[in-house]
Amino acid sequence: MAYVQAQIPSSKHAGNGVPGKTADGIDLLINGEHYLHTGDPQMPLLWYLRDILRLTGTKYGGEHGENGADLVLIDGKAASAINQAVSALAGKPVITVEGLAANDGTLHPLQQAFIDEDAIGCGYCTPGWLIAGVDLLRRKPRPDDDDIDQLPNLCRCGCQTRVRRAIKRAAAGKAGQP
Amino acid sequence: MSGRQPNDSIRLSRRRFLQVLATTGGALMVGIRMAEATDAPLPPALLGDTFYDLGAYVRIDVDGNVLIGARDPDTGTGVATALPRIIADELDADWNRVSVLPLGLGVSDNNGQPQWTYGHQVGGTGSSIPAAWRDLRQVGAVARWLLLQAAARRLGVPANRLRCESGTVITPDGRRVTYGSLATDASQIALPGSLPALKNPASYQLIGQPCGDVDAHDIVTGLARYAIDQHDGDALVAVLVHCPWPDGNLVRVDTTDALAIKGVIKVVQLKPEPGQPWGSTVIAPAVAVLAENTWAALRGRAALKLEWKPGASGNQSSNELEQQALAVLGGQAEPTRRVRDDGNFDAAGKKAARRLGATYIQPWQAHVTAEPMNCLVRLDKDRASLVVPTQAPQKAWAVVQRLTGLAPAQIDIRVPRVGGGYGRRLDHDFVAEAVMLSMAVNKPVQLLWTREQEFTHDYYRPGCVHQLTAIIDRKRQLTGWNQRMVSASALAMRGVADDRLWTSELQAEQLPAGLIPNYRSDWYAQATAMPRGPHRGMPHVTNAFAVESFIDEVAHLMREDPLKTRLRVLGKPRQLPLGDHRMLDIGRLRNVLQLVADRIEWKNWLRTVNGLGIACWHVDGAYVAHAIEAAMQGEKLIIQRVVCAVDVGRVINPLGLEGQVAGATLDALSTALNPAITFRNGQVQQHSYKDYPLASMAQLPNDVEVITVPGERTPSGASFLAMPTAAPALANAVFRASAVRVRRLPLMKELLRLL
Numbered sequence: 001m002a003y004v005q006a007q008i009p010s011s012k013h014a015g016n017g018v019p020g021k022t023a024d025g026i027d028l029l030i031n032g033e034h035y036l037h038t039g040d041p042q043m044p045l046l047w048y049l050r051d052i053l054r055l056t057g058t059k060y061g062g063e064h065g066e067n068g069a070d071l072v073l074i075d076g077k078a079a080s081a082i083n084q085a086v087s088a089l090a091g092k093p094v095i096t097v098e099g100l101a102a103n104d105g106t107l108h109p110l111q112q113a114f115i116d117e118d119a120i121g122c123g124y125c126t127p128g129w130l131i132a133g134v135d136l137l138r139r140k141p142r143p144d145d146d147d148i149d150q151l152p153n154l155c156r157c158g159c160q161t162r163v164r165r166a167i168k169r170a171a172a173g174k175a176g177q178p
Numbered sequence: 179m180s181g182r183q184p185n186d187s188i189r190l191s192r193r194r195f196l197q198v199l200a201t202t203g204g205a206l207m208v209g210i211r212m213a214e215a216t217d218a219p220l221p222p223a224l225l226g227d228t229f230y231d232l233g234a235y236v237r238i239d240v241d242g243n244v245l246i247g248a249r250d251p252d253t254g255t256g257v258a259t260a261l262p263r264i265i266a267d268e269l270d271a272d273w274n275r276v277s278v279l280p281l282g283l284g285v286s287d288n289n290g291q292p293q294w295t296y297g298h299q300v301g302g303t304g305s306s307i308p309a310a311w312r313d314l315r316q317v318g319a320v321a322r323w324l325l326l327q328a329a330a331r332r333l334g335v336p337a338n339r340l341r342c343e344s345g346t347v348i349t350p351d352g353r354r355v356t357y358g359s360l361a362t363d364a365s366q367i368a369l370p371g372s373l374p375a376l377k378n379p380a381s382y383q384l385i386g387q388p389c390g391d392v393d394a395h396d397i398v399t400g401l402a403r404y405a406i407d408q409h410d411g412d413a414l415v416a417v418l419v420h421c422p423w424p425d426g427n428l429v430r431v432d433t434t435d436a437l438a439i440k441g442v443i444k445v446v447q448l449k450p451e452p453g454q455p456w457g458s459t460v461i462a463p464a465v466a467v468l469a470e471n472t473w474a475a476l477r478g479r480a481a482l483k484l485e486w487k488p489g490a491s492g493n494q495s496s497n498e499l500e501q502q503a504l505a506v507l508g509g510q511a512e513p514t515r516r517v518r519d520d521g522n523f524d525a526a527g528k529k530a531a532r533r534l535g536a537t538y539i540q541p542w543q544a545h546v547t548a549e550p551m552n553c554l555v556r557l558d559k560d561r562a563s564l565v566v567p568t569q570a571p572q573k574a575w576a577v578v579q580r581l582t583g584l585a586p587a588q589i590d591i592r593v594p595r596v597g598g599g600y601g602r603r604l605d606h607d608f609v610a611e612a613v614m615l616s617m618a619v620n621k622p623v624q625l626l627w628t629r630e631q632e633f634t635h636d637y638y639r640p641g642c643v644h645q646l647t648a649i650i651d652r653k654r655q656l657t658g659w660n661q662r663m664v665s666a667s668a669l670a671m672r673g674v675a676d677d678r679l680w681t682s683e684l685q686a687e688q689l690p691a692g693l694i695p696n697y698r699s700d701w702y703a704q705a706t707a708m709p710r711g712p713h714r715g716m717p718h719v720t721n722a723f724a725v726e727s728f729i730d731e732v733a734h735l736m737r738e739d740p741l742k743t744r745l746r747v748l749g750k751p752r753q754l755p756l757g758d759h760r761m762l763d764i765g766r767l768r769n770v771l772q773l774v775a776d777r778i779e780w781k782n783w784l785r786t787v788n789g790l791g792i793a794c795w796h797v798d799g800a801y802v803a804h805a806i807e808a809a810m811q812g813e814k815l816i817i818q819r820v821v822c823a824v825d826v827g828r829v830i831n832p833l834g835l836e837g838q839v840a841g842a843t844l845d846a847l848s849t850a851l852n853p854a855i856t857f858r859n860g861q862v863q864q865h866s867y868k869d870y871p872l873a874s875m876a877q878l879p880n881d882v883e884v885i886t887v888p889g890e891r892t893p894s895g896a897s898f899l900a901m902p903t904a905a906p907a908l909a910n911a912v913f914r915a916s917a918v919r920v921r922r923l924p925l926m927k928e929l930l931r932l933l
Contacts, residue, residue, distance in 0.1 A: 040440070040473065047473040051415070056407035057400020059597075060550065062629035066867040069548065097400035111398040118390045118833050121841055122254030123397035124404060124548035124597030149876035154867060156546060156598055157254045158844030160878050162837065 026090050030055070031099030041087035046070050048086050049096060057097035057127045068153030069124065071131035072096050078135035097127035100134065109175035110134055113166040116175060121157020129153050133167050142171050188320070188369050196320050198369055204362035206238045208321040210296065210313060235281075235317045236265055238325070242345060242358030244271045247281040249310070251301035251569055252393075253599035254841075255897040256834035259392045261310045264830060267384040268318025268377055271357070272345035278392045283571035283591035292579075292586040294572060301569045302599035302714075304798060304895025307830060311893050315376050321364075323374035328363035329355050344383070379828075379890060388833035393595055404597050405567040406552045406626065413554060413622035414443055416615050417475045418466040419482060420635045422861045424450075425489030425707050428463055432483035436467055439481060441474025446618045448611060455672040456709050457605030458577050461635050466615055472626060479628075491707030492860040496542055496641060499704055503643040503664035506702050507537065513662070513700035515680040521696035523649070526658035532650040534735050538724040539922040541854035543639040543713060544870060549597020550632055553612035556622035557582065562589045562613070567596040569603040577606045581613045601712035605637050633864045637711025638855055640666045640704075642683065644724035648732045649696065656732065656747055658696040661725070666704040668711055679703060684717050687756040689725055689795060693747050708857060715901030718797055719846065722902030723909070723923070726793035730910045731919065739783060740910065741775050741792055766801045766825045766887070767794055773823040773885050774805035788818055789915025793903040800894035801825040801887075804843065804907035810916050813930055817847065817879040817908065822900050824884070827891035839900040840882035846904035848873035852924050 025038035030053065037048060049055045049072075058081050061069030065080030072081045073095040081096075100108040107115070110133050120126055132151045140147050148164050155163075169175055188196045199207045237245040246265050252258035262278045265271075284295025298309065322342055329347035330337040332355065340347050345357045379385075396402035421428065433445040448464040465484060469475035527533065554565040555578075562582050568574045571591045578589050596603060612625040642665035649658025667679035680701040691697050713719075733743035751765030771794045774780075783790050787809070794803040807819040822839050829835050853870040856863050864870040909920045912929060922928040 043473045047471065047476075050407075051471040051473065054409065055400070056403065059548075060406065060626070060629075061548075062867060064866070066629070067548070067872075097398075101399055107398065114398045115390060115394045118394065118837055120254075120391050120394055120397055121837070122252075122548055122598045123391070123393060123402060123595060126397050127400050130398060145880055149874075151875050154872045154874070156548060156600065156845055156848070156872060158841030158848070159837070160844055160875050161840050161881050164875070164880060
């Protein structure tokens, strides 16, 4: 798909730094980088991330994002990427799983806690769990079991008990510790 | 390729050889090759110099980095971690210097027939670890032996006085040489005539020690590339609509609106190939939209105007099948198969002091893998390159070969980490679809199923009905047991002989066979066009639910502690022949049962306000038991505590095993609690997670306490070991907590109906 290569380099850093819809397309702010989307404004964010930017950490879970595999942070809040048309995202910062770690590669405490607890089944839905968990920790830095119970994600591998441990570990500031 | 002597392979078995090679970069490589019994092993000069083509499992680079190939697809079972660790331990490698590479399909051309470089490659069926234990340890041992010989020559110390530790050879006086510096020399040393000795288990450094998933960092950073995440230049994205009836037909199609959408390139019709077994051709007639990107393809799909008509299956329903099954069990018809008939059940019945009967009904189930069906395929004149999320790359190969007619080695199948299998990916209908579409548009194709199709078009686990009868004599002994089961075989329409169709539905040696003098097991076949196929933990899951629920009912009838009833039926610790030279170790089975009982404080069984339930089972030489504590809060079921004990023999990776056991437990509970596939007028009625609700975080227990029995026996697989006993232990706990005996799944619906 030749247009992909053509689009990304020219569209990064959209110019005037003013977010929003420009004459040329939609200015998207994803993991701290500006991208100018010139295609169909109704394209859901999920397919923009996966097909155009090749940021494939955000997974396809279902037509309506029912299993949480496609969660991203929009304005810091967890939201299903398949339910968001890019046209509605101009100027709203989007963080995907690829953007959770610091620029120097230091993992987000919850990412580290997932590794510590080996909270991974097949791993396909793990990015969605991470986004939901980061969102929860933002709202409630010391979540209890009832809070964790509210996570919307589904997982057939049965990694839920380890995810619970990982969230508690991260909340307790013990990520990366033995 | 450097010039090695011809004697650089050792026979592992009649057809398998260990082989050593040097790369142009000076690295040492050790692998396994298949060969005909009469063949001399292929001289290395005829082999390519790439990791993939060699059948190599381990490469030690001159800088000391070690690359280990993972043979079997990892669908979340942890084999990409466990298998390389088996090699690494025998090698005495430094695990921190090891990288793991998924090997993909290994195939070469043996006069037009495929020759499998790595032997059998399959994931998620519980066979990976036992197979690796048989052959992969040798790979590490040979590499280690060569490095020791190289070190002996360099240091002037006999090899038997050297020892290896964490990627280093050490002399008695403390001198150290790294593997990396020995790799090139080692690759020039001829192999011994026989296999070098394997390590004494007492000196294992990695086997038995916990290790996190090798892909964990890539997964949590979103960098792990599943098949669905791979791209190939100009590949078109294909999405499709399947006919609601597997045997239906397309009546009318209007593609005008679809083709008008920007980015949509073509609309293509697909049909199942007549005579091809389920799982190797298109699952149902379909119309595919091919487009430049997924969004355009999905819009095109939505704009299709299609009219389908049903085939012969258009009037069938799951409800009718169930009624039919109950009618069969209500009559005296001869079974399709008498699976086992020990003693004389009828005669035992005549001497019965008490007789108990119960019928258990279990629904159809879908697989619902996290990663939907997808496949990336590029076809060239003399080459097919595919990325396939499969559990069985050799079966995928067969589909590609049949459709393309290419020679064996012209088909390249890569298998990255797979987003869940559960048996769905032992079938390759989606590979057939992708190849057919690529041929139709003469371009690479990336096929993607939508979530809805995962519900409406699957090779389902068939529903089943069990009728169980127990005979108890005057001495309170269980003297007779009759199991009659009705189901539509998951092996039908797959080229399996009629007299083997029962084998996917039940086992001749399942509990309590062999423990009750008069034991009879009958199977009755049902016919339906609804596709069926392998499903995680079958046939253990459905049978354990019926059997382990019923034994509780027997205990209740006898007013006995159900743990005691089980122990009484099992009898003294002993080896019970299972047939095929296999043994059921009653001591190990009793042990797991006792372990969960002790942990959950079973002695409070009668007194506790909450309900306690227990169940045990055996799967291919491994043993499992669950004990569950449950409570009812009004109409809400709270699973308070779950304990699971497993005995798999030697444990390769305790952290991985704990994850598999906890995971399978939650999967089994989730499957038992709510979801069911039903069909009416030949159409599946579930279209989304809303209709087929997997358990949410809140519905599942907060923890699963896993007890692992330490052992030194040859390790068994564990990917589904903890599936069978979770649901019956829960149903038994629910009975204690609510006095309601659930004999029909899904559990919650039935429980609320009966409460």
